[in-house]
Amino acid sequence: xxxxxxxxxxxxxxxxxxxxxxxxxxxxxxxxxxxxxxxxxxxxxxxxxxxxxxxxxxxxxxxxxxxxxxxxxxxxxxxxxxxxxxxxxxxxxxxxxxxxxxxxxxxxxxxxxxxxxxxxxxxxxxxxxxxxxxxxxxxxxxxxxxxxxxxxxxxxxxxxxxxxxxxxxxxxxxxxxxxxxxx
Numbered sequence: 001x002x003x004x005x006x007x008x009x010x011x012x013x014x015x016x017x018x019x020x021x022x023x024x025x026x027x028x029x030x031x032x033x034x035x036x037x038x039x040x041x042x043x044x045x046x047x048x049x050x051x052x053x054x055x056x057x058x059x060x061x062x063x064x065x066x067x068x069x070x071x072x073x074x075x076x077x078x079x080x081x082x083x084x085x086x087x088x089x090x091x092x093x094x095x096x097x098x099x100x101x102x103x104x105x106x107x108x109x110x111x112x113x114x115x116x117x118x119x120x121x122x123x124x125x126x127x128x129x130x131x132x133x134x135x136x137x138x139x140x141x142x143x144x145x146x147x148x149x150x151x152x153x154x155x156x157x158x159x160x161x162x163x164x165x166x167x168x169x170x171x172x173x174x175x176x177x178x179x180x181x182x183x
Contacts, residue, residue, distance in 0.1 A: 049081035061142030113138035
């Protein structure tokens with residue numbers, strides 16, 4: 001585990017999920033962190049993240065996720081991802097009557113969700129399932145155990161899913177397994 005986590009844009013982190021299961025994450029900008037569809041034992045050589053699929057990109061409270069971070073990986077071992085950060089996300093909303101939902105938004109060019117552009121309001125399971133399955137929530141993730149469980153589920157089953165979406169969309173079905181690198 002890393003002793004201290006300081007944010008450095010484009011730094012790559014080896015994330016330890018189990019003793020025998022590590023993946024990679026990259027700090028992007030404004031506390032957005034990308035997690036990648038790659039597994040290993042924590043030793044990385046000649047990996048170019050630009051050619052590795054991004055599982056998801058979320059806002060993180062990195063200091064709270066420190067228990068998952070094994071080490072910062074130098075560029076001689078892993079070349080950082082150079083693709084643009086995905087800016088389309090889901091924004092939590094409180095609906096009339098106290099129910100919950102989400103809007104599809106595009107975060108700003110400086111990766112801020114506060115002034116995000118509304119793309120579609122009031123998403124529904126019936127009409128917007130692909131958008132719900134394919135986009136991440138704008139909220140800050142700071143629970144290391146929940147993030148670890150999500151990543152382990154993905155690498156064990158191929159299902160990439162944030163359980164917070166099940167709260168916002170009761171009755172929603174999980175996406176089908178889509179990972180090429182799951183067990």
